[in-house]
Amino acid sequence: MFSDKDIAHFSNLETPFYYYDLNLLERTLKACEEASSVYKFHVHYAMKANFNPIVLKQIEKIGFGADCVSGGEVKKAIEVGFSKDKVVFAGVGKSDKEINDALDNDIFCFNVESVQELQVINELAEAKQKVAKVAIRINPNVDAHTHANITTGLDENKFGVNSWDMPACAAILNISPNLEFVGIHFHIGSQITNMDVYKNLCIRVNEFAAWFEDHGFKVTILNVGGGLGIDYHNPNGQIPDFKSYFKIFSDFLEVKPYQEVHFELGRALVGQSASLISKVLYVKNGKKKNFIILDAGMTELMRPALYQAYHKIENISPKSEVNSPESAIVKYDVVGPICESTDCFGKEVELPETFRNDLIAIRSTGAYGEVMASHYNLRENVQIVSSEEIK
Ligand code: LLP
Secondary structure, rough: OOOOOHHHHOOOOOOOEEEEEEHHHHHHHHHHHHHHOOOOOEEEEHHHHHHHHHHHHHHHHHOOOEOOOHHHHHHHHHHHOHHHHHHEOOOOOHHHHHHHHHHOOOOOOEOOOHHHHHHHHHHHEEEEEOOOEEEEEHHHHOOOOOOOOOOOOOOEEEEEEHHHHHHHHHHHOOOOOOEEEEEEEEOOOOOOOOOOHHHHHHOOOOOOOHHHHHHHOOEEEEOOOOEEEOOOOOOOOOOOOHHHHHHHHHHHHOOOOEEEEEEOHHHHHHHHHHEEEEEEEEEOOOOOOOEEEEOOOOOOOOOHHHHOOOEEEHHHEOOHHHHOOOOOOEEEEEOOOOOOOEEEEEEEEEEEOOOOEEEEEEOOOOOOOHHHHHHHHHHHHOEEEEEEHHH
């Protein structure tokens, strides 16, 4: 929800821009921190969701670690001030350079995604006379019941080591003095709203932890990944239900006294804290369709074009007639200016009758929004505005 002051401020700015509500971000982070600390769970923020420094600084301040998936993210996490012993590095295709840089930085742990990667990390660590801490990312074949493009934990997905490769991993770990096995890692998908999925994951984690312990490995870290979804239909001030989420893991994971449970949350921490604010360039009323053409496109927010993702679209124009109860409701296809038919934020969206220069907010864009922006069509860098500027 935007205040009159916010909207008056927006009206004077060049569009499009991402607006970050740092107050909501702080409340969300606190809620997560409080709910996780009840069980002494550790949270690493999945930086891929949003690596804008204003967001990262706030997350680092609350004491979370950083879950990185590239050398660039590892570097940025350390620059922003995340303690190196809270930086984990996952990713199915880590290059030798990325592994070497992470070894030089003495990060906490590599989440290893293939048998071959284990061998490579051992060789590179040996050359540096270092011991790399590793967790094995296991593909548990648990269905996340989410969009197919953001499911990661099924046998047909590229991520992690499959269960049948477990003996090969154990064999390499046994003969690799430059690897220190610390635990197991899972991540089954994103935007998960069905909590039963996490119960199923816990059952699999218990089985895999037992397998490693039976084979003589001490499993100290149980990293269950991230994936907690947000309510895209109700963006106003929504904070995810972290209490229920963490309780599932407390109820269903078998945690030994020497074990730590780690989480890698991205979307749930940052998703609701931003909106993409855009201006209406043109309105086209057709025989079959009405179009609103925005100055923001898939270059600023890729999710609808890529996954047909839903984001709530609101006309926040200050003009009273637009948002008055009497104003006519019209169905519009809300599209961007990019030369692609998939450059569409929503079809048949019901909005008050809308005019050139009205302000449109596309909500819940804090996660996988700004970070997935591109320069396609030689578009300019997307602008950022934070709530701090409006105080
Ligand atoms: N850990 C690993 C290993 C991951 O691959 C991911 C996300 C996360 C944690 C954080 O997941 P989250 O808590 O944010 O769901 N671009 C897509 C989402 C891709 C997620 C990739 N991995 C989207 O816009 O929906």
